Amino acid sequence: MTLRDSVPSIEERWKSFCTTGKTIERKGKNMATEDDVWHRIASRKEFVEAYADKVLVGEELRFTIHSTGKISGHVEGLDLVGEWYWEDGYFCRTATLNGEALALDCEIIEGCGHQMRYTREKGRGEFSIVSVEQDLPE
Secondary structure, eight states: OOHHHHSOOHHHHHHTBOOOSOEEEETTEEEEOGGGBOEEOOSHHHHHHHHTTSEEEETTEEEEEOTTSEEEEEETTEEEEEEEEEETTEEEEEEEETTEEEEEEEEEEEEETTEEEEETGGGTSOEEEEEEOOOOOO
């Protein structure tokens, strides 16, 4: 193994930071703060406190994961309806998209500020990032 093999790629390093907009400057360079690092959500309680019953938005996504175990919203303008539960450290969901059944998927959930990253297939699949919808100041 060479030194190059042990250095994370730019993509791997980018995945470890979120975009809270908070940075500190050290020796003239912007550095990420601890608030900019993704942390894994470890329990149902922690998940519910952080993300349940809030509108989550992303690219072509707008949905709510309800504390009652229901999911509702829209993906690319199509109706999203489903159910979820927490099992062995994973968020598991079944859903339909415009009436078409989506397969059961258990996902790793990570948080960073007002953002949530979910990685499909127990962390082995693709990830998506959504943000908790914020009220605009008047």
